[in-house]
Amino acid sequence: MSTGSHTEIRELSNDERIFNLYKNVWIGYPGAVAIRDRMEGLLKLPTTHRMPNLALIGESNSGKSMLLNNFFKRHSPDLDPNAEKTVLPVLIVQMPAEPNESRLYGAILHQLFAEPTNRELPASMINRIKVLFRSLEVKMLILDEFNNALAGSYIKQRRFLNGIRYLSNELMIPIVVAGTVEAQRALSSDPQLANRFEPVYLHRWKLDENLIRLLMTFEPTLGLKQKSNLYEQINAENILISSEGLIGDMLMMLRRLAEKAIKDGTEHIEPRWLTKAFLDDFGWVIPSMRMKRAG
Template sequence: MSETSIDEYAHLGAVAKEYVQCSIEQRIDYIRSPHWIGYPKAKDIIAKLDDLLTYPKRHRMPNLLIIGESNSGKTMIAERFVKMHPAYEREDNDGIVIPVLSIQAPPVPSESRLYSNILDKMFAPYRPSDSTEKKQFQVIRLVQACNVQMLIIDEIHSILAGNLEKQRVFLSVLRNLGNELKIPIVGLGIKDALRAMKTDPQLDNRFKPVLLPQWEYSTDYRRLLASFESVLPLKKASKLSKKTIALKLLSMSEGLLGELSELLSEAAIKAIETEKECIDLDILNSLEWLSPTLRRSV
């Protein structure tokens, strides 16, 4: 490759620059693989999580509730945070340290299933038929032994899948778990999760909500598009942050990060297949794309 042809790819980041020279299949695989973009709100939430992780231990630990529409990037933030604080072997080889433990909420507010999910995540042997007390004892012992400093519970709005009494009991279990372990609990969920938390006033006070909003037309949004452009290995610049195309992408994705990412992947693949090598309005119009609202209504 000559210097000039490399310069042609100035719109790309270092990895995409390498991929742009690969086969079509490799480029498409790369487009479909997940890419992390550190947009300001995500960085903000990660900084909040970092603060919580180093928070001095006390009986009433502060908790955090990350609220956003489905497909807005909540799980990806949690995964990123876990990756930043991976499990490691103790220096004395005496077991493993898991700084951040991330689990899914059970689909119904069940104490026993909450413990099962934690034990599964820690590869702990147990019998599903074990009593709730036994599982609770095992969870507390293991979480302490592995020096877990934060528990993340994704899809926490699942609490609402039970009647009010079950919700109330489940929330008091969360509260006691946090108190007993003296670690912050971070919940991730859709808006309804806020409503669920209100069922337990004592817990509600301690779950500080942070909102992961949908995208609007702004400088940050246009920067986000420029970042997406830099990871999509296309040979020509698409200039996604220009007003017309940026607005088109916003309306097609309805400001949801997951939709935007999916839409851009499909458009980039089409740009490769048609040898157009950039994303423009024609490519976007040629996609069989249903906006999230339309998709929900069919």
């Protein structure tokens, strides 16, 4: 970890340390690694006409995109500098904001720098996708923000899910979609898709050994000069309360507090800072309140 060692910290200005604080460094905690292993398993399967797919389910800020990006990086196209040809084992595409097959195919082509032409028909786009996937040896398609599939009317949703099924049949590679439990509900409302997308979950965190380990791993990355002992039970409990167990909120809250500790010279996060009373004054809004305020 680049911000951990004390010699390094001493050489950096406060501004640099604050900048580093907000860099996202992947932490491989067991729940995420288990799902990543499942995805690795899918990559190794022989091609059949009916590949198994995965639905990565978790609330907003539970770490779905981080996990997908980590998986992508492990299969990064430029890992092998001696490679004879360009391959792209894994392709991640953000679901378009509207459930529409053409938009999805267009988004896939866009990601491959093969922009769809004006009014290109879905059949033509699918053909081009197939050709490109074959030549780039794409072995897995990942659709993030799958909740977007739920926008629009029921009919639109149905047609879109049909499009996913068609894509899955045509490409003969595993598809991984990521979204919230509503996304899972949409998938399971389509009987032919339901048993093709096995759900795997990123749950909210609770007070256990895994949380303690996460905090022990995360604390040094904050780059503070003194220990905060975040892993101590009372601290961990308070962290859980104000983040409601969502990893994204947990880490963001600690980063904000670490920024304060750098700026005011405290150089550690005080246990008192983790209490609800202090965090309210500090302006931290817990996730469920934030969602309410956002409407």
